[in-house]
Amino acid sequence: MFAFAPCAQSVVPVAGAPDVLFPVHRIYCVGRNYAEHDLEMGGSGRGTPCFFAKPADAVVPIDCRKPAQVDYPGMTSNLQHEVELVIAIGKGGRDIAVENARSHVYGWAVGVDLTRRDLQAAAKEQRRPWTTAKGFDQSAPISWIKRVDQAPDADALDLWLYVNNEERQKGNTRSMIWSIDEVIAEISRYWELRPGDLIFTGSPAGVAAINRGDVVRAGCSGVGTIEFTLL
Numbered sequence: 696m697f698a699f700a701p702c703a704q705s706v707v708p709v710a711g712a713p714d715v716l717f718p719v720h721r722i723y724c725v726g727r728n729y730a731e732h733d734l735e736m737g738g739s740g741r742g743t744p745c746f747f748a749k750p751a752d753a754v755v756p757i758d759c760r761k762p763a764q765v766d767y768p769g770m771t772s773n774l775q776h777e778v779e780l781v782i783a784i785g786k787g788g789r790d791i792a793v794e795n796a797r798s799h800v801y802g803w804a805v806g807v808d809l810t811r812r813d814l815q816a817a818a819k820e821q822r823r824p825w826t827t828a829k830g831f832d833q834s835a836p837i838s839w840i841k842r843v844d845q846a847p848d849a850d851a852l853d854l855w856l857y858v859n860n861e862e863r864q865k866g867n868t869r870s871m872i873w874s875i876d877e878v879i880a881e882i883s884r885y886w887e888l889r890p891g892d893l894i895f896t897g898s899p900a901g902v903a904a905i906n907r908g909d910v911v912r913a914g915c916s917g918v919g920t921i922e923f924t925l926l
C-alpha cells in the first residue's frame with residue numbers, strides 16, 4: 696500500500712484518438728539546437744547542444760479546439776517562450792543507433808518550453824543548475840500527440856509562434872544542429888529511454904518575453920497547434 700494516494704499520472708491525449716492517453720514518463724529537453732538561437736543567446740552559433748529536463752507533471756496538454764490558460768509563474772520578471780517540436784517515445788532503449796532511432800518514436804507534438812530567462816541568466820553566470828529556470832510547474836504546454844503514421848516527415852516541419860497575433864518565432868526543424876535521430880541516439884547514451892518519454896528538441900530564434908494577459912499561439916506544420924493565455 697502507498698502511504699498516501701499517489702499523484703495522478705501525467706498524460707497527453709493522442710490526436711484522432713482522444714480516448715488514448717500517452718502516459719508521460721520523463722521530459723528531456725535539448726538546449727541550443729538551432730544555430731540562430733545559439734547566436735541570440737550569446738553563443739557562437741557553432742556550439743554543442745546540451746540537455747536538461749523538466750518534471751513529467753510540468754506538461755499542460757492543450758486541445759487545439761479549446762484555447763487554454765497557463766499560470767504566469769512566480770519568481771520571475773522575464774518569462775520567455777520557446778516553440779519546439781516534441782518527440783514522443785513509444786519504445787525504450789539504451790545506446791540506440793542513429794539508424795534505428797526513428798523506430799522508437801510513437802509520435803510528435805508541438806510544445807512551448809517556458810523559461811524564466813532572468814533566473815537562467817543568473818544560473819549561467821553563477822555556474823548553478825537551471826532547474827528553477829526551466830523545470831517549474833506548467834512550464835511545458837503541449838499539443839496532443841500526432842502518431843508518426845499520421846504525420847508528415849518530421850525532419851522538415853515549419854514551427855511558428857505568435858504573441859497577440861504578432862509573429863515572434865518562425866523556423867523549420869531542418870535547421871536543427873542535432874537531427875531528430877541524433878537527439879534520440881545521444882540521449883539514450885546518458886539515460887535509458889522509456890516509453891512515455893517526451894523530448895523537447897530545441898527552439899529556433901526569436902525567443903522573447905511574455906506577460907500576463909498575452910495570448911500565445913504556437914504550431915508545427917502537420918503536427919498541431921496550441922493556444923493559451925497567460926494568467
Ligand code: MN
Pocket residue numbers: 724725726777779808895897898
Ligand atoms: Mn528550449
